[in-house]
Amino acid sequence: MAHYLIIGQGIAGTVLAYTLLQRGHQVQIIDNDQPQTASKVAAGLFNPVTGYRMVKTWLADQLFPFLQAFYPALEAYLEAKFFYPLPMYRPFESVAQQNEVLAEISDEKFAAYVEKTFFPNEYGKKIKDPFGGVLLKKSGYVNLPVMLSAARKKWQADNILHNATFSEAQVELDKEKVHYQGMAVDYLVLCRGWQETQSSWFALPFRPVKGEILQVRFTDETYGHIINRSCWILPQPDQSYRIGATYYPQDVSLEPSLKGRQELTAKLHSLTGAKWEIMGHLAGVRPATFDRRPFIGLHPVYRRVCIFNGLGSKGVSLAPYFAAVLADFLEGKTQFLPKEVDIARCGRI
Ligand SMILES: Cc1cc2nc3c(=O)[nH]c(=O)nc-3n(C[C@H](O)[C@H](O)[C@H](O)COP(=O)(O)OP(=O)(O)OC[C@H]3O[C@@H](n4cnc5c(N)ncnc54)[C@H](O)[C@@H]3O)c2cc1C
Structure with missing residues (x-):
């Protein structure tokens, strides 16, 4: 002891x-x-399959089974609800990405991570997915x-x-x-x-990296999955959504910026045709390393x-x-x- x-x-x-x-x-x-x-x-996202080619993240096979057991145990200890497994829809950026990813995920090693693939414009809910996309499982978020x-x-x-x-x-x-x-x-x-x-x-x-996120409310749509293409839409239990995140290396200022707001709203417009209003805007600094x-x-x-x-x-x-x-x-x-x-x-x- x-x-x-x-x-x-x-x-x-x-x-x-x-x-x-x-x-x-x-x-x-x-x-x-x-x-x-x-x-x-x-935002507290976890997602074992990331990047343009949607490959497994570093140590995914060790980290993800571990966290799936860890957070529910911590919830029980703290008598609080904060662990939310939630599938993630990744609309493709281009035909090239569609081809590469579909080839990649047909491999058996990805079977545990893929829920479904979608044809172009199939997902609905005003999401712009002209090249289709893939719904991934084993993702979610922790309400930190x-x-x-x-x-x-x-x-x-x-x-x-x-x-x-x-x-x-x-x-x-x-x-x-x-x-x-x-x-x-x-x-x-x-x-x-x-x-x-x-x-x-x-x-x-260390290589600290500033990040900003928006808190929004959609006025004409709801989402039950995380949606992710260049920015993500993360549903919250109170029907609001978090939109993020920017990535600004070598900036340790904690003020949300106009640049960050403009970047995130532009990315959100390219991802969904739904209407939204901004309720909040936050910034923090990630403890990233070389x-x-x-x-x-x-x-x-x-x-x-x-x-x-x-x-x-x-x-x-x-x-x-x-x-x-x-x-x-x-x-x-x-x-x-x-x-x-x-x-x-x-x-x-
Ligand atoms: C915009 C943004 C979005 C992100 N999204 C995700 C995500 O979706 N998923 C994910 O996994 N990660 C995400 N991250 C990264 C994640 O936030 C960090 O990896 C993590 O929070 C780092 O935690 P930490 O405990 O090391 O540091 P911190 O969260 O910075 O905690 C440090 C603590 O130390 C305290 N402290 C510091 N100095 C002192 C002192 N001298 N005396 C007493 N107390 C002190 C501070 O008050 C603070 O509570 C995001 C980060 C940002 C900025």
Whole structure:
């Protein structure tokens, strides 16, 4: 049994804290409840088949079965509903894409992911699909604001989560313990998202990417699937929809921009002929990395300080599996972290 202090209660901190608590560890969390973090703004989509050619994402066969079990268990623990499996309709962009994808998905390895293919203009609901499309399964979304606030409420009541800003200057380290404001813990785990770039401990090659989404209401149509072609339409339980997302590298401003609004409305017009009104516009910064893989590991000098970060655009699908990977490592069940995620790949930090 070990004692952990986690900094940050976004997806990373929440999923890791739950994982460690389930294994019987003692956990404390410090989070300063910033209003516009990536986790609060994100649509929470998960989707194992992505890209122009609709290929399986990295580690799909490990990540997706894992998350399908993880989030329902977390829902039960938090007594809240936030996990929504939902098929995704992907209208094709062109005849070329139609041909390539139909050839690709005829392979048996895709059978588990494809619900149905559609002929040109068959889907209906004012969706512009002149080349047809494919309805994918095993996708869906996690309503992150609901998940995060349910965890926050429970852990504040249980005296696990403390609403405060963590300061590195107040940390004292010795070989066995990390001392912070009267606490003595075995490991300090930093889960501060893109703000880790301001850290004095981990100078890692982050590549933060700003993202914006719109919240809209359709006035003459409803959608029961996620629709995705250059932007996505994500149905919400309250009959509103999220539209996203932009991808602006090297921008860490948190203000929604006119450019973002114009880009998303233009993409939405090209996807549907339905009418809508904008109800909200949000921006956040993704903690992306130089090689699009997470940053996980122990500090090379301060061996009681650890990082769980770099979830990029895929926090929902990466966090559950890699929280378990990190927990196994810290518990000594595995000797090494997978090379692709271990911060040791970044050289000197
Ligand atoms: C517009 C947009 C859309 C996205 N859509 C998706 C999607 O559909 N699916 C998907 O999987 N991912 C999506 N993402 C990416 C996803 O949001 C991130 O991968 C994920 O949220 C990163 O989580 P995190 O916990 O690492 O960081 P964060 O969410 O940034 O959390 C960090 C936490 O640390 C706290 N903190 C920071 N510094 C301190 C401090 N000094 N003291 C105390 N607390 C501190 C912050 O308050 C915050 O709560 C999207 C991101 C954006 C911006």
